[in-house]
Amino acid sequence: MKILVTGGAGYIGSHTCKLLAQMGYEPITYDNLSTGHKEFVKWGPLIIGDLHDTNKITQILKNYCPTAIIHFAASAYVGESVTDPFKYYWNNVGGTLSLLNGMRKTNINKIVFSSSCATYGVPEVELINESCPQKPVNPYGQSKLMIEQILRDLADKEEIKHICLRYFNAAGADKEGEIGEKHYPETHLIPLAIFSGLGQSALSIFGTDFPTPDGTAVRDYVHVEDLARGHILALEHLLSGGESDFINLGTGKGNSVREVLSTIKELGIHAISHDAPRREGDPASLVADKSKAMRILKWQNEYKNIKQILSTAIAWHQKTTSLTN
Ligand code: UFG
Numbered sequence: 001m002k003i004l005v006t007g008g009a010g011y012i013g014s015h016t017c018k019l020l021a022q023m024g025y026e027p028i029t030y031d032n033l034s035t036g037h038k039e040f041v042k043w044g045p046l047i048i049g050d051l052h053d054t055n056k057i058t059q060i061l062k063n064y065c066p067t068a069i070i071h072f073a074a075s076a077y078v079g080e081s082v083t084d085p086f087k088y089y090w091n092n093v094g095g096t097l098s099l100l101n102g103m104r105k106t107n108i109n110k111i112v113f114s115s116s117c118a119t120y121g122v123p124e125v126e127l128i129n130e131s132c133p134q135k136p137v138n139p140y141g142q143s144k145l146m147i148e149q150i151l152r153d154l155a156d157k158e159e160i161k162h163i164c165l166r167y168f169n170a171a172g173a174d175k176e177g178e179i180g181e182k183h184y185p186e187t188h189l190i191p192l193a194i195f196s197g198l199g200q201s202a203l204s205i206f207g208t209d210f211p212t213p214d215g216t217a218v219r220d221y222v223h224v225e226d227l228a229r230g231h232i233l234a235l236e237h238l239l240s241g242g243e244s245d246f247i248n249l250g251t252g253k254g255n256s257v258r259e260v261l262s263t264i265k266e267l268g269i270h271a272i273s274h275d276a277p278r279r280e281g282d283p284a285s286l287v288a289d290k291s292k293a294m295r296i297l298k299w300q301n302e303y304k305n306i307k308q309i310l311s312t313a314i315a316w317h318q319k320t321t322s323l324t325n
Contacts, residue, residue: 002026002064003235006051006099007072008044009036012114012170014179016070016228017043023232028064030057031073040179051095058102068110068238070231071099074143077187078118078281081140092143096150103160110238111151112231115164117220117250119145122283129289130166130246138281148246155244163234163242168220168250168288170227172309173316180316181224190221190310193261194317197269205257207278210285216257218285220250223303223312233297242296250288251301263306267314 003020007013008029013036017027021043029041032050049056051073074092075081081088096113103109118141119134136142151162171190173180181191189203196203208215230249237245255263261271293299303309 002028002066003068003070004028004030004061004064004066005070005072006030007036007074007114009033009038009040009046010072011181011183012167012224012227013070013072014040015174015224016072016231017041018174018179019225019228019232028060028066030060035183037182042178051091051098054098054101057099058105061102061106061108065106066108068112068235069099069103069108070112070235071096072114074114076140078138078140079187079279081138081143082281085139088139088143089146092140093146093150096147100150100154100160109160110235111160111162112234112238113147113151113162113164115148115166115246116141116144117166117168117248117286117288119148119166120286123286126285127252127287127289128248130248130292137283151244161238161244163238163244164246165227165230165234166246166248167227168222168248168286170224171221172223172225172303172312174225175312177315177319180320181313182320189219189257189260190313191317193264193271193273194269194314195321196271196273197264198317198321202272202274203261204276205261205273206276206282208275210278212256212284214256214258217282218254218256218287220252220254220287221260221306221309222250222301223309226251226301226303229302230293230297230299233299237297245296247293247296248288248290249293249299250290251304252288252290253305254285254287255306260306260310263310264314267307267311269314
């Protein structure tokens with residue numbers, strides 16, 4: 001069974017393609033390689049193309065007749081979305097509309113969509129469930145919420161069924177070390193902390209005065225392979241006639257920036273860090289209530305703690321960086 005994966009050359013997309021292939025599906029990657037990596041596409045064909053090219057995507061859908069779409073392709077830097085909002089509405093909302101146009105022309109009516117916990121904004125509760133108010137605080141989160149609304153309206157018309165997966169903080173790497181996190185520029189905590197420990201520049205701890213136990217921000221780090229499995233379960237939910245839905249993917253446990261750094265240290269990587277002011281738009285704490293994913297998708301995170309997650313990230317970065325301590 002063919003599945004078209006937009007953004008299949010990216011971080012979460014490539015891990016999902018690997019698992020799709022292992023489960024007997026054929027992933028067809030559609031990616032413009034603006035941030036993805038050709039060498040991450042190993043489990044099916046790569047079609048280099050842009051989502052805005054409606055004729056091309058429609059032709060690809062006609063040629064391959066995929067049973068469903070898993071849609072990752074997006075611009076995904078929160079900070080950049082604040083300085084260049086148009087890019088985020090154009091690529092994320094515009095690109096998705098073009099894809100949906102192609103799907104409607106070819107009668108493909110199932111999509112698993114990468115949404116984000118960024119759609120919740122600054123939550124008022126400790127554990128965020130899917131009914132919490134969605135008030136994004138940056139254009140990235142807003143663009144994802146707009147797409148959720150479009151999909152909700154299309155599902156009401158029974159045109160296209162969806163599962164929108166709201167991920168928390170994707171982390172870690174493929175346990176076999178074939179693929180991992182590779183962003184240019186890198187802005188995420190875990191890779192930057194590892195790079196610092198491998199001899200690159202010191203890490204800034206953004207904010208030490210948050211209302212959290214140690215004053216640094218708390219995030220729910222979920223292993224990228226667990227996210228990949230969430231996509232397959234969401235796909236199979238739709239294939240077996242399940243209803244459209246919005247589902248969190250997170251572990252339900254949070255770790256502070258300082259906890260991440262001390263665990264990296266326990267694993268033998270000594271990151272150099274210094275305290276710095278808060279980064280604009282960073283909430284104090286984002287932790288998922290994962291009960292809906294467990295109930296509807298029968299999903300459970302296999303990586304249970306931050307140490308297991310970090311050890312796969314360290315192995316990947318040690319393998320792919322030439323710098324050593
Ligand atoms: N952080 C630092 N120093 C750094 C980088 C990050 O202290 O150099 C802190 C951040 O302030 C934050 C935490 O580490 O508190 C995690 O930051 P990341 O940049 O790794 O991840 P974010 O939580 O900012 O972003 C992630 C995803 C987004 C998603 C967002 C939802 O990358 O796609 O979660 O809030 F939208």
